[in-house]
Amino acid sequence: MVASSKGGAGKTTLCMVIASEMSRQGIELTIIDADPNQHFADWGRDAGFKNVISSSQNNIITDIKEAQTKTAFVIVDLEGTANVTMGYAINLSDFVVIPCQTSDLDGKEAVKVINFIREQDEFKASATKFAILRTKTSALRPTNIEKALIDDFKSIGCKVLKNRLLELVAYRTIISNRCMLHDLKTTTKKQEEAKQNAIEIAHDITLEIVEMAVEEVKVKNVKELQDA
């Protein structure tokens, strides 16, 4: 699940990038879009995904639970506010990714989501796992602000994913062309290289997220067996 209380942090783009890469790998997934704008769901249908659900506060719980029984992965996109829908989705998620641009203000917004997740934990048997993903970054080495931000997150016990989602034209183009990354049409060698680079980054990020989510599911399953 992808959550951020800040508009424009790159949630929907990240959802599309992960969905696209999973599809390229032949992994079955469900797209759930609880943002009234419905950009993720509209894109998913046009890009050719089979399982796309337009959700809302009223049916997000049933939608997520049902999807979890049908496909190995469920990706949930939300609007940029910490609201009831976000609370429901967090509680049903095995792993929450918080996209964050690398500035102090964006960092503060990400901390709000972390606090929101931790508040939800008060009502649960086990804490929700989450991590920060740096988004819209440049390919250059991390700046001092970015390094300080990573240290701040780590000091409050929050994981920061190793991979970063770079700001790339390909990630904007999949939205306007309403297609998956690997379906982007290229006409020049330079465009093809840019596309392959975007796919490679999508691959690394998806793998890192999937590994963390799967690890969490394993831990939960062991706990359930021990409690049984």
Ligand SMILES: Nc1ncnc2c1ncn2[C@@H]1O[C@H](COP(=O)(O)OP(=O)(O)OP(=O)(O)O)[C@@H](O)[C@H]1O
């Ligand atoms: N990695 C990226 N590379 C290039 N452009 C990006 C990237 N991530 C986001 N963008 C652009 O930034 C803008 C906002 O991104 P996006 O819609 O994904 O954010 P959001 O967090 O879902 O916003 P909202 O809160 O409005 O739902 C879009 O124009 C998108 O194309």
Ligand SMILES: [Mg+2]
């Ligand atoms: Mg969005």
